[in-house]
Amino acid sequence: MEANSLRLFKKGFSDGIPIGIGYVPLMVALGVMAVKIGLGFGISQLMYCLLYSGTGMAAVLNLVSSGEMMVFTYLLTFCIVNCRYVLLSISMSQKLDPKMSTFSRMIFAFFNTDEIFAVAMQQKGFLQTPYLFGISLFPFLASVVGMFLGLVFTNFLPASVSSAFGILLYAMLLALIVPPMRGSRAVSSVILLAAGISTLLECNPFIRRFLSSGWIMIACSVFTALLGAVFFPVDSSNKKEIVNEQ
Amino acid sequence: MDNNALVLAVFLMGGTQYLLKMIPLVFLKKKVENKFLSSFLFYIPYAVLTSMTIPEIFNSTSHVISASVGALIAVILGLMNQGLIVVSLSATVAVFIVEKIMNIF
Numbered sequence: 276m277e278a279n280s281l282r283l284f285k286k287g288f289s290d291g292i293p294i295g296i297g298y299v300p301l302m303v304a305l306g307v308m309a310v311k312i313g314l315g316f317g318i319s320q321l322m323y324c325l326l327y328s329g330t331g332m333a334a335v336l337n338l339v340s341s342g343e344m345m346v347f348t349y350l351l352t353f354c355i356v357n358c359r360y361v362l363l364s365i366s367m368s369q370k371l372d373p374k375m376s377t378f379s380r381m382i383f384a385f386f387n388t389d390e391i392f393a394v395a396m397q398q399k400g401f402l403q404t405p406y407l408f409g410i411s412l413f414p415f416l417a418s419v420v421g422m423f424l425g426l427v428f429t430n431f432l433p434a435s436v437s438s439a440f441g442i443l444l445y446a447m448l449l450a451l452i453v454p455p456m457r458g459s460r461a462v463s464s465v466i467l468l469a470a471g472i473s474t475l476l477e478c479n480p481f482i483r484r485f486l487s488s489g490w491i492m493i494a495c496s497v498f499t500a501l502l503g504a505v506f507f508p509v510d511s512s513n514k515k516e517i518v519n520e521q
Numbered sequence: 522m523d524n525n526a527l528v529l530a531v532f533l534m535g536g537t538q539y540l541l542k543m544i545p546l547v548f549l550k551k552k553v554e555n556k557f558l559s560s561f562l563f564y565i566p567y568a569v570l571t572s573m574t575i576p577e578i579f580n581s582t583s584h585v586i587s588a589s590v591g592a593l594i595a596v597i598l599g600l601m602n603q604g605l606i607v608v609s610l611s612a613t614v615a616v617f618i619v620e621k622i623m624n625i626f
Contacts, residue, residue, distance in 0.1 A: 453599025
């Protein structure tokens, strides 16, 4: 049992490494931004550790630099953007080891991110506690260190390099959603539909006038997943071909 | 805004975000038996991650052309079942090279 936990922890830790590497340039950029708008070193790191969210931190920095005083407006926008976590967590709850303790679940919930979720959901079988703690460790440390680098060396990354790194996390998400498309009509349909609808809505100035991209993301995800459930219901008999385990 | 108000705001934001992540994980311990609902939950990760990535990926670098090349590389390597590191770093390097070439012209 002990040896098995250690093995799972190590597997999780190595799965977390690419995610952590992806966070570094993003966090360097946020650190540089924090220095530019005159936030202190300690308070920037403290805020980041409380939030542990790149998009959240970017939102806070925008709030500070714009001198926005209405904390409530900001909270509301922030909630809308983060509504996706409810969907992701509900989906993930089905994949956790039923024996995982409430305490471990509460700890893991803090360290869960979009990317960790995406990688963990690709694993076969139930997710065990040691694996989840293992995968959580490196991304958190890497992003704190990344922000530190940005705060200390504001010219750490030349513009051409940080522009290129901008695509890294998105490319990683593509690396997670593209392979399951092979050989599964159901998954490809859902992904292509989501991509199409999301693009149509995001690029439509009329819709953008009253729907923020957070809302568009939620609406588009719920709609396509519903269509998937209607047209390609998953049960134990056809699970193998839809999941397309290789 | 002074530092105290800022930390308070961050506490509230972090707290709500944490609750959004934590409540489903802690309180949904039963398996969803309903076929429609479990199918919906099966497709949710693909739907959410796709809506997050597209079209945002095309604005993720300093130019839409370099971003498109990077995205194309990522899709091709993904279809070839390459791992996370290979896909994400290849896309990043591709963007870097394309932007260098674009700077020459």
